[in-house]
Amino acid sequence: MSTQNTxxxxxxxxxxxxxxxxxxxxxxxxxxxxxLDVYYGDDRALDDITIEIPKNKVTAIIGPSGCxxxxxxxxxxxxxxxISVCRIDGELTFRGKNVYDxxxxxxxxxRKIGQVFQKPNPFPKSIRENVTYGLEVQGKSATDEDxxxxxxxAALWDEVKDQLDSSGLELSGGQQQRLCIARAxxxxxxxxxxxxxxxxxxxxxxxKIEDLIDxxxxxxTVVIVTHNMQQAARISDKTAxxxxxxxxxxxxxxxxxxxxxxxxxxxxxxxxxxx
Amino acid sequence: MPRxxxxxxxxxxxxxxLGMSELVLERYETALTALEDKDAELAxxxxxxxxxxxxxxxxxxxxCIDLLALQQPVxxxxxxxxxxxxxxxxxxxxxxxxxxxxxxxxxxERERYPEIDVMRIGREAGWMLEEAMxxxxxxxxxxxxxxxxxxxxxxxxxxxxxEVIVYDLLRTDYGDDIETVVDDVSRLLLTVRxxxxxxxxxxxxxxxxxxxxxxxxxxxx
Amino acid sequence: MSTQTxxxxxxxxxxxxxxxxxxxxxxxxxxxMFGVVMLALLLLDILxxxxxxxxxxxxxxxDFLTRSGSRREELAGFQGAIIASVMLVIVTxxxxxxxxxxxxxxxxxxxxxxxxxxxxxxxLANLAGVxxxxxxxxxxxxxxxxxxxxxxxxxxxxxxALLVMPIIIVASQEALRAxxxxxxxxxxxxxxxxxxxxxxxxxxxxxPGILTGTILALARAIGETAPLLMVGALFxxxxxxxPFDRYSAMPTQIYAWAAEPSQHFIHLAAxxxxxxxTIMLCMNGVAIYLRNKYETEV
Numbered sequence: 001m002s003t004q005n006t007x008x009x010x011x012x013x014x015x016x017x018x019x020x021x022x023x024x025x026x027x028x029x030x031x032x033x034x035x036l037d038v039y040y041g042d043d044r045a046l047d048d049i050t051i052e053i054p055k056n057k058v059t060a061i062i063g064p065s066g067c068x069x070x071x072x073x074x075x076x077x078x079x080x081x082x083i084s085v086c087r088i089d090g091e092l093t094f095r096g097k098n099v100y101d102x103x104x105x106x107x108x109x110x111r112k113i114g115q116v117f118q119k120p121n122p123f124p125k126s127i128r129e130n131v132t133y134g135l136e137v138q139g140k141s142a143t144d145e146d147x148x149x150x151x152x153x154a155a156l157w158d159e160v161k162d163q164l165d166s167s168g169l170e171l172s173g174g175q176q177q178r179l180c181i182a183r184a185x186x187x188x189x190x191x192x193x194x195x196x197x198x199x200x201x202x203x204x205x206x207x208k209i210e211d212l213i214d215x216x217x218x219x220x221t222v223v224i225v226t227h228n229m230q231q232a233a234r235i236s237d238k239t240a241x242x243x244x245x246x247x248x249x250x251x252x253x254x255x256x257x258x259x260x261x262x263x264x265x266x267x268x269x270x271x272x273x274x275x
Numbered sequence: 276m277p278r279x280x281x282x283x284x285x286x287x288x289x290x291x292x293l294g295m296s297e298l299v300l301e302r303y304e305t306a307l308t309a310l311e312d313k314d315a316e317l318a319x320x321x322x323x324x325x326x327x328x329x330x331x332x333x334x335x336x337x338x339c340i341d342l343l344a345l346q347q348p349v350x351x352x353x354x355x356x357x358x359x360x361x362x363x364x365x366x367x368x369x370x371x372x373x374x375x376x377x378x379x380x381x382x383x384e385r386e387r388y389p390e391i392d393v394m395r396i397g398r399e400a401g402w403m404l405e406e407a408m409x410x411x412x413x414x415x416x417x418x419x420x421x422x423x424x425x426x427x428x429x430x431x432x433x434x435x436x437x438e439v440i441v442y443d444l445l446r447t448d449y450g451d452d453i454e455t456v457v458d459d460v461s462r463l464l465l466t467v468r469x470x471x472x473x474x475x476x477x478x479x480x481x482x483x484x485x486x487x488x489x490x491x492x493x494x495x496x
Numbered sequence: 497m498s499t500q501t502x503x504x505x506x507x508x509x510x511x512x513x514x515x516x517x518x519x520x521x522x523x524x525x526x527x528x529m530f531g532v533v534m535l536a537l538l539l540l541d542i543l544x545x546x547x548x549x550x551x552x553x554x555x556x557x558x559d560f561l562t563r564s565g566s567r568r569e570e571l572a573g574f575q576g577a578i579i580a581s582v583m584l585v586i587v588t589x590x591x592x593x594x595x596x597x598x599x600x601x602x603x604x605x606x607x608x609x610x611x612x613x614x615x616x617x618x619x620l621a622n623l624a625g626v627x628x629x630x631x632x633x634x635x636x637x638x639x640x641x642x643x644x645x646x647x648x649x650x651x652x653x654x655x656x657a658l659l660v661m662p663i664i665i666v667a668s669q670e671a672l673r674a675x676x677x678x679x680x681x682x683x684x685x686x687x688x689x690x691x692x693x694x695x696x697x698x699x700x701x702x703x704p705g706i707l708t709g710t711i712l713a714l715a716r717a718i719g720e721t722a723p724l725l726m727v728g729a730l731f732x733x734x735x736x737x738x739p740f741d742r743y744s745a746m747p748t749q750i751y752a753w754a755a756e757p758s759q760h761f762i763h764l765a766a767x768x769x770x771x772x773x774t775i776m777l778c779m780n781g782v783a784i785y786l787r788n789k790y791e792t793e794v
Contacts, residue, residue: 015287018280079685084608111687121678124701137688137696183686207277214280233345234281258344 018214022237023253027054030191030221031076035090038071038246040083045071046246048090053238058213058222060236060254062229064269068246069225073193076223077113078106094191111138114184118196120176122168122183127151127160130168130179134187146186153219154182155212174205181212185220192216194224198231210235229270233258241266281346285355288338289412292359292366295331296408299366299373300401302328303473306376307397310383310466318377328370335363351487358487362411365476365483369404372469372476379462393466396432400470403429403477411484419481423494429474436467546770549763560767565733565749569760574768576735577749580649581775584724585714587653587739592661593710599661600668600706605694617669623662631658632726640727647728649739655723660713667709671702704790708783715779719772721747746772 029052038046046068053059061069074080075092078099091098099109111134122130131150132142147164151157156178160171168179177197184192194213198206213222213235226232232239233254240251243265250257250266261267268274302321309317339360342348348356376397403422410419440463449456482494549555563573607613635655639645675698683693724745736743744752746768753765 015283015290017283017287019284020287077685079681082684107687107689110685114687115685117678117681117685119678121676121682123679123682123697125697133683133688133696134686137683137686137692180682183682187687204277211277211279230347233347255341255345259340 019237022057022217025056027052027057027238029053030055031092031094031223032096033072033075033090033092036072036075036092037089038068038075038080039087039089041085041087044246046075049246049248051240051248051251053221053223055221056217056219057237058217058224058235059238059240060232061223061225061240061242062227062232063242064244064274065227067242067244069242070195071246072242073115073195073223073225076191076193077110077115079110079115081106111187112189113191113193114187114189115193115195116177116180116184116197119200120173120180122171122176122179124167124169126165127168127171127179128164131182131186134183138187142186150182150186153185153216154178155208155215156182172205174201174208177201177205177209178212181209181216185216189220191221191223194222196226197224199227206231229258241269243269281348284342284346285348285352288335288342288356288359291335291338292363293408293412295328295335295363295366296404298331299328299370300405300408302370302373303376303401303404306373306380307394307401309377309380310397311394313380313383315381318380321377322374325370325374328367332363332367332370336360339363354487354490358411358483361483362480365479369473369476372473375469376466379466382462383459393436393463393470396429396436396467396470397473399429399432400473400477403474404480407477407480407484411480411487414484414488416485416488419484420494423478423481426474426478430471433467433471437464440464440467542766542769542773545763545766549767553760553763555760555764555767557767560764561771564735565744565752567733569758569764572753572761572764574746574749574771576733577744577746577768578771578775579735580743581718581746581772583649583736583739583743584653584656584745585718587649588656588660588717589710589714591653591657592664592713596661596664596710597668597706600665600672601694601699603665604669604672605690605698620662620665624666627722628659628720629722629726631655632723634658635723636726636728647742649736649741649743651727652724652743652745653739655727656717656720659720659723660717663713663716664706664710667713668702668706671705671709672698674705675701704786708787711779711783711786715776715783718779719747719776721751724748725751746775 031053033049033051036046036049037044049072061072063069071080075088076094076099080086080088088100092100094109094113097104099106114134123133125133128147131147135142135146148157148161151160156175159175160179168176171179177200181192181197198209201209210231213224216222217237224232224236236254238251239254239257241249241257241261241263243249250261250263252262256262257266258270261270302324305317306321308314309321339356342356403425406418406422409415410422440460444456444460478494482492482496485494486492550557560573561578562575563571564576565574566572603613603617607616632655635651635658639651639654640647645651679697679701680693683697684690688696725748732742732744750765750768750772753761753768756762
């Protein structure tokens, strides 16, 4: 059985789907790594990673526990800087500029690259203050329109528009995570990093966030680490497979990775023979 | 409704299967016309166009595989994908049968047995396939069962026609004409058989539609 | 029925296990009650003297609270002492709060987690347990004798501030530690600097805990006698004019009265103790109220 390349499709497709539309766009890299090694003390967490992550597409990073997926994500927005024993070799660029150059301020970097964490972590403040935080720390004042725009972008506006001054912690888990997404997109970044954003949520809430990611990718580039392979298959345009030892084993269109991976180890991993 | 992208992909699949059926039915109609009017140009159109039908089949097969691998459909959705997978095979076969009919149209030299209305059989079979695809489009299981039941009528027509042809061959003495007569007769028998097959494929479509909607495999075989 | 039970669950006699359970429960209950009983006896003693003071010696509570101290027992009141204590607490708070909370922020958020930091933290924990009289001696040596300041409120406050600062630091550190790291990470990831994170997110979330710890520390300070005695807060019978005036705070006033031979003065002391305990109870109550109110957040 062979799969056709998308540009050879002879399908009539009167029904246009987002993923099909995105698949037809060429890959324009916005983040790139070249020979990236990351060490925690003497332990090597990432081994010679070379990858180009395309703009306005969803890139999923999958792999077994401890394979370095989260380490890679944290290296992109330099959250790894907070770990004193962490050491970087090689290059990681954002729009062509190495983010580890001396003249790059990690705080400025994180205003362009937002992050959503596994466990929802809204501030113990009102919903409005959570959303405006990103703009206020940049010294900009946030208007009501900014708040509405961010909450709409996170598919949360309709649910909370009458309670913007109540505490963010009173929301349900799924709503809190969407609030964290609103907080991340309010300062209008270019890239959104997501570290297993739905693994702490129930399936319905997780599904809402998956739908949301499909909308977010129109405006932002999304990089999502997930240990749920089916989720990666459902929502991503490109998939990177890391295996134990911090090695990037395969990076390709999601359909190729899940239907016909090039590396036998990837086939074994996704069919559940190990990992 | 959640999973909008996935819902759209399911809709797209059904729409694309119907698109392929329209293509195949159009080829089939053209082949029948070529047979009736002995139109060589139309016949060549069908024969050359078989690549497009096969290409469409491969694309649709790829669409089904993608849905299975990437979206993990279950229950009704899974039956939709599985049924569509089988139905496109039947459609591709009908495309091949249309090519056969066109080849018969090219080879035939004269009209034989005007009392056997081949066109009527052809139109009956084509109508069955069209109605079967309609039932698939609208999830109409009652209609699907009706169409499947009408296959008996088609089989009868075909059996009668074949009988008439063979009887005539046995009873008449054609003398030196016998070789061309045998050629024509075998081609005619093949035509009737191929038209019956079109009906059988329509029944398959109905069977898969019933399975898709009600998880009932009674009509399959 | 019992054979069926034996079949299902095995032939086991759990009676002895359950008895041990009950015995242990009884023992620890008694241990808890010991403290309560002792406290109750103490309170009973005080309240009896209080009652006797009010009835037999006709100590008028209103007069007691509005008159300053005096050599004459019928005229002696607590007002001077109350105001002196309040003044002390305010100055102590001012001296200890900012330095204490600042130290806690440094130790918890900025200091690298190395041996030096651990050494500092260990020392602080020890200082919290040093007998209060030592702080009194320190203040006496450095500020009374060293700089030459008199037995004024400021010096007493310094002594008390030295006493409560380690407590405030430790309590503030706990409050800061209780703010989950996830919230800090969320702030950094949204593009905030470390100071912005502390000022806008961590500190506001930790304030209830910090305040609770501070109020509890000050509630303890208000009752400390030894350091105040060391720096000379005894023989004043009027309301102090300001931090640079002489004074006699509540605990020292009680001490002075209790040392008198006259029974009247001793019962005045008892009344004073009740007033002091009531104030301490109120302060503790405020602290607990604050803690409960904000505990459910974060």
